[in-house]
Each structure stands twice: as C-alpha cells, then as structure tokens.
Amino acid sequence: MHSFDALAQQFAAYFNRPHFPQSPPSLYEPAAYILKLGGKRVRPVLCLMGNELFEEIHADAWSAATAVELFHNFTLIHDDIMDKAPLRRGKPTVHGLYGDSTALLAGDVVFVVAYEYLSKLSATNLPKILALFNKTAKEVCEGQQLDMDFEKETAVDFDAYINMITLKTSVVLAASLKMGAMIGGASERNQNLLYEFGKKLGLAFQVQDDYLDAFGDPKKFGKQVGGDIMVNKKTFLLLHTQQVASAAQKAELESLMAGNAPDKVEKVKALYKACGADGWAKELSQQWLTEALQHLDDIAVLSRRKEHLHNLATQLVQREF
C-alpha cells in the first residue's frame, strides 16, 4: 500500500519517457511540450490507487494511468485554444507558442497516443476499460461545451451548473479510480462505489478551487488571487451570490462585472462575503467530502486499505493551495 505522494513519485518516474516519435518535430515537439509543463498527476495516481485498494498494482494500471494523463493533457491543449488562454502553469500555452492549427493537431495526436496506451491492455481488461474511457471522453466534451454555453448566459441554473462541473471535472477523477478498480478485480458494486466517491470528490475539489481563487492566501496559493473574478468566470461563489443577493447587491455585482475597475476583485470579494458565499462554499465542499467518504466507507474491503484514499480526499478538499 502506497500513499498518494509515493505513487505520484513512482508515476512521475514512469511517465518521464518519450511518448511520441521524433518526426515530424513540427507536430511532436508541441505535443511533448505540454507534458513538460508538469502537473500534480492526480488522475493517473488515482488510477493506481484504485487498483491498489483491491490488489497489488497490475502492469495494466500503468498503461491506463498513462492514457488518462495523456487524455487530460489533450483536453488542456484544446481547452486553452477555445479559451484563448495565453498561459498554463505560468508558461505559454501550446497554441500560444506554436499557433492554433498545430496546437489543434498536437492535441489530436496526444489523444491518439492515449488510445495507443489503452491498446496495450491485456485482453481481459481492454474492452471494459476502453468503453469507460470512451464514455468519459464524451462526457468531458459535453461538459466543455456546456461550460461554453453557460459563458454566454447571465444566470445559470444551479443544478445545470453542477451537472456541467460533474461532466467537465468529476467524471475523469471517478473514471480513473474505477479503471484502477476494474484492473484490481473489484466487484461491480465496489467499482461503482469508488466511482461515486470520485464524483463527489471532484465536486468538493472544484468548490475548494473556486474558494481558493478568491479567498486563498496569496503566499500559499501560487496563482494570482481573484483570477476567476477578473474574467467573470462562472464559479460556485458567483452563482451562489447571484442567487442570494439583494436587488441592490445584484446591481452592484452586474456593474462590477461589466467593467474592469482596479478594485474589481476586492469589491466582488466583499459582495461574496456580504452574501455569505465564502462560508457557504466551505460548507458545501465539506458536505461533498463527507458524501464521498461515505461511499469509500461502504466499499467492501479492509479499512486499512482505504487509508491513503481517505487521507488524499481530505487533503485535496482542505488544501490551502
């Protein structure tokens, strides 16, 4: 049994290899570039942990974990094109460096290489993992499209928003865990409980992400605080504030969002606080974490095997950076 950090280190060593041919470099250098930007590698490690919850880590789990991480990077490349984002982890985005067309194509090829890793799975695991991978990939596309649809709307229904976040963020975490569980030989009931754990964890994680973007300690957070507020991103905090604000507060919020005043971040944060969005978000995130852990508890496997996942979930949601 390994902790997240131990497996993250093992995965980093495993993943640090050439995933692409050398030629043509005009295609594969941009593809390799995104991987060099790093990341927490949460999804592949969840896949390994999902396997280890039930059984020693099987070679297939490494292939599935690699496929999941490549898939995640494919979505980052394409999302950054759609969002016209200049930076990713403080470095230029792929399209920023190589142009939209090459980035589009580099994203495509990273996606294909993800499927190449899947095609290495043993015959028993391949069909079911491929099916789950496809279902998840479709859902992520749906989530991204809904996110873009919502950007054009002024008010978004809360349930529709949760559905979008589930599709865009949660299902990949859930599917990574479930793939590991499948490879670990878990029963279908245990697989599904782990999937639900991942889904709730994803929601809790996203609320905490939104909270930190506004209220995180700049020294610990690492990113510019208020980034979401500056670009009027629809977050849990904004949605809640829009729901509970008085007419006067709503008017102030709209006028702040219509402009880019130097004190925009401070004033919107003050409105969030006045509407209790900060405390509400902390509670909501804690509630989803509790629900996630309940699913983990229900899995029929020795409690001590669950410790690392339990700790990880708590850390991810209660993190301050």
Place this chain on the structure above:
Amino acid sequence: MHSFDALAQQFAAYFNRPHFPQSPPSLYEPAAYILKLGGKRVRPVLCLMGNELFEEIHADAWSAATAVELFHNFTLIHDDIMDKAPLRRGKPTVHGLYGDSTALLAGDVVFVVAYEYLSKLSATNLPKILALFNKTAKEVCEGQQLDMDFEKETAVDFDAYINMITLKTSVVLAASLKMGAMIGGASERNQNLLYEFGKKLGLAFQVQDDYLDAFGDPKKFGKQVGGDIMVNKKTFLLLHTQQVASAAQKAELESLMAGNAPDKVEKVKALYKACGADGWAKELSQQWLTEALQHLDDIAVLSRRKEHLHNLATQLVQREF
C-alpha cells in the same frame, strides 16, 4: 460478392442512424451536421470489400467501417478549421456554421464515437484493429502537419511530398482495406498485400484528383475547375512544373502565383501543359494504378473474388469527376 455500388448503398442505409446522443444539442447537432453533408463513403466500403475479398461480411466489419467513416469526418471538421475553409461539398463547414470552438469540440466527440464503434468489436478482432486504427490516426495527423509545413515552403522535395500524401490520404484507404481483411481472416501476407494495394491506389487517386481539378471537364467535374491553382495549393502538377520548368517559365509561374489575376487559372494551366505536367500526371497515376493492381494480383485468393476491387480501382483512377 458485391460491387462497390451495392455495398455503398448498403452502407448508406446502415450508416443513416443517429450516432450521437441528443443532449447537449449545442455539441451534437454540429457533430451530426457533418455526416448529413454526405460523401462517397469510399473508406467504409473499402473495409467491407476487404472483408468480402476473403470471407462473408462479419458484423465486426460494419463497426470498423463506421469507425473509419466517423474518423474521416473528424479529420474533415478539424482540417476545415485549420484551412479556414468556408465550404465543404458546397455547404457551410461546421466551424463556419457553429464557430471554431464548437467545431473543434464536435470534431473531438466524433473521434470518440469512432472509438465507441471500435469498442464493439469482438474480443479477437479488437486489439489488432485498435492498434492499426491508432497507427493510422497518428499518420494522418503527421500528414496534415507536413501539409501545413509545406504550405510555408516555396519548393518541396518530391519524395517528401509523396510521403505527405501517403500519410494524409493513402494510409486511411490502406488501413480500411486491411481492417476488413483482418476481420475476414486473411493471412498476414494477404493483409499486407491489400494494404500496399490501398497505398498505391491512394497515390493514383490523388494524382487523378489534382489532374481533374485543373483539366477536368467542368460539366462532369462538379467543382469549380482550377480551385487548387487559385489558392496556390501544392499539387502533383505544380511540383512537377516547378521541377522541369525553364528559368523563364519559373519566373512566370512565380509571378502568377504571387497575384490573383483573372486569367491566373488559364495561364497556369498553359504553363502546366507547356511543361508536360498533364501527360506526366496521367502516366504517373496509371503507373501507380498498375502497381496497386500488381499487389492485388499477388493476393492468394481466387481471382473472381478480386473482380470488384479491380474494377473499383480502375474506376477511381480513370474517373472524370
């Protein structure tokens, strides 16, 4: 045994079904739109013919054929974004109608649904077909990137150009045939011969395509003659002319390509003729057809089973539209 036309009709009936969920329509309507634009469905029918060359058509061949046609449409959506093409088959392109971001995402999801059809393959066929599909998808990405690279160069090496066309166009035809052959239980030697047949056929097809774009009968061709010339597209005709032209002819060609004079198409065609590119192209296409048919001849299966593929190859290369 069925002719191309008979199988094309059967495939059209089979393919004419909803391939996508209904929701969200903002994602799946654009995805469905490209399929409604139609097409000759050459690739899926080649897959069916590759199967029928050896054995009665297996259910898996329909899934593989559908995956191949969806893959082709995915590449069309993304290529049209990269080429900034306003029209496809005389209708607005997906990105022209729905915007670049949605088209990018719709392309992605069409690609995923192609893999969904592959995941339906029987356990014996899935691993090898998935591996060939992935290899081919990577090569097509490489071909598209090389094509974009070449656009920026004034002179392109002929062998490099053939390599690009092979990757961008031929390998999908070759792989479609080979997938069918795999499903039909062909020996590896026969599979590879059919693959080589498809590769040469793809080259012959592309030369004829370039020829028709310049010298086709406008009444039969259906597209505007000279489209390639107007946008300075690198074609077999242009490359050959650049190779054999005199210094004066080269200068004239360059000056024509630098502008958009009303008589540009006529003058470039005159240069092509003066350099013998028209006759050269006809010969080259015929030579590749001969090589393709040689591979078909070498396949160890009764000659009468090869008739329909033989006829199709001849028709595709000698077509006038």
